[in-house]
Amino acid sequence: MKCSEASRLYSESKDRRLGLWQWLKLRYHLFICAACRRFGWQIETLDRVARTWTEAEDDIGPELPSHAKQRILTVLQQADADGDKNY
Amino acid sequence: MSKQQASAWVEEHGDALFRYALKHVRDRDVAQDLVQDAFLAAWQARQEFAGRSALRTWLIGILRHKVLDHFRRVGREGPLNDPTLFDIAAEATLFDAAGHWVAAPGYWGGDPEQALTDKALQAAFEDCLSHLPPTMARAFVLRSLEECDIDDACKTLQVTSTNLYVLLYRARMRLRECLEQNWYQAKASE
Numbered sequence: 001m002k003c004s005e006a007s008r009l010y011s012e013s014k015d016r017r018l019g020l021w022q023w024l025k026l027r028y029h030l031f032i033c034a035a036c037r038r039f040g041w042q043i044e045t046l047d048r049v050a051r052t053w054t055e056a057e058d059d060i061g062p063e064l065p066s067h068a069k070q071r072i073l074t075v076l077q078q079a080d081a082d083g084d085k086n087y
Numbered sequence: 088m089s090k091q092q093a094s095a096w097v098e099e100h101g102d103a104l105f106r107y108a109l110k111h112v113r114d115r116d117v118a119q120d121l122v123q124d125a126f127l128a129a130w131q132a133r134q135e136f137a138g139r140s141a142l143r144t145w146l147i148g149i150l151r152h153k154v155l156d157h158f159r160r161v162g163r164e165g166p167l168n169d170p171t172l173f174d175i176a177a178e179a180t181l182f183d184a185a186g187h188w189v190a191a192p193g194y195w196g197g198d199p200e201q202a203l204t205d206k207a208l209q210a211a212f213e214d215c216l217s218h219l220p221p222t223m224a225r226a227f228v229l230r231s232l233e234e235c236d237i238d239d240a241c242k243t244l245q246v247t248s249t250n251l252y253v254l255l256y257r258a259r260m261r262l263r264e265c266l267e268q269n270w271y272q273a274k275a276s277e
Contacts, residue, residue, distance in 0.1 A: 002186025004179065011256040015230065015237055016248075035191035041199060042192055042263050049202035049212045050231040054110060056209070064105040068119045069097050075123060076093045076130045083131075 001029040006036045010043060093130065100143055101126075104150050111154045111228050113217055121157060125150035151233070155243055158225050162245040172222055173250045178260050192263070195271055208270050215265035219258055226254040227262070 001009075006029045009022060018026065030037050104125060108118035129136070129149050136145055171177070183189055195201075202208055216224060222244070229240045230251075241251050 002182070003188050004182040004186040007178075007181075007260070008175065008256050011259050012252050014259075015252060015255060035188045038192040038194055039188075039263070042195055042267070043259055044199040045195055045202050045208075046212075046259060046262055046266065047231060048199050049205075049208055050227070052203050053209050053212055054232040061102075061106045062109060062115075064097075064101040064119065064122060068105075068123070069101050072097050072101070072123050072126050073090075073093055075127055077090065079127060079131055080089060 001025050003029075003033060003036050003039075006030070006033065007039055010036070010040055014043070014047065096130075096142070096146075097126065100146050103143065104146060107147055107150060108154065110232065112157065113221075113224070117157070121150060121153045124153045128153070155233075158229065158243045159245070161221075161225070162243060172220070172257075173246075173253045175253050175256065178257060181260065181264075193267055193271055193275075195267075207274070208266070211266055211270035211273075212262070215262050215269065218265065219261060223254050223258040223261070226251060227258040230255055 006026060009018060009026045010030075012018065013023070013026065030040060101122065104122045105118055108121045109115065112118050112121065125146060129146055136142070181189055216227070219227065226240065226244060226246075229235045229243060230237075235243070237248055237251060241248055244251065244254075246254065
């Protein structure tokens with residue numbers, strides 16, 4: 001198995017179950033190839049940083065601009081007014 | 088009373104919803120529109136909410152639906168028109184003729200769990216994600232951030248599973264390379 005194929009299969013293994021034969025070939029390649037082992041560690045790290053970043057508290061960071069907040073309030077008011085018209 | 092309640096909702100949760108939207112779409116205007124749509128939908132359904140769960144959780148859930156709707160809309164306009172996106176051979180420059188790495192991946196440290204606490208890594212990741220082509224970014228966001236299953240992700244992005252695997256592979260390869268250059272090598276030269 002070439003590293004190019006191993007990298008693709010490793011990525012796919014994150015999303016689907018590989019067939020047994022593919023899985024065995026991949027595991028054997030990882031056993032003998034240090035570069036691809038490091039690649040695997042990197043993909044696992046990427047996986048975790050993505051998850052951590054997503055789950056990070058949304059209490060710090062960019063703020064919704066005040067004009068956007070105003071517009072939302074206007075829209076909500078309008079929705080209530082439109083709702084009232086239906087009675 | 089209603090006006091005060093609406094104001095309180097927006098003040099307390101507007102920023103957090105905005106940040107959530109920005110994690111999924113890179114455009115601030117699109118993020119603002121999605122937050123507005125979510126607030127409107129939530130407001131119109133506020134009788135049904137009745138304190139069932141935390142308000143923030145409920146609002147985020149509604150926003151998530153709006154984000155996925157947006158991805159579906161954009162998906163109809165996007166990938167099918169750009170066949171080069173699914174060209175797995177585009178990553179072939181990373182490997183030599185024998186299929187070996189041209190530049191072997193570095194050793195980032197033995198423990199992927201470091202990702203949980205390394206702020207520089209998280210900041211670098213955010214930056215790297217913002218540089219991915221939009222369709223690749225959406226595929227990665229759906230799969231790794233939202234943990235959508237493959238079938239749902241395919242329907243949202245309007246691609247086959249084969250093409251989705253290629254998108255995810257290309258996204259991971261680029262993110263990996265970007266992190267190697269902008270985080271790992273920066274760290275190594277300190």
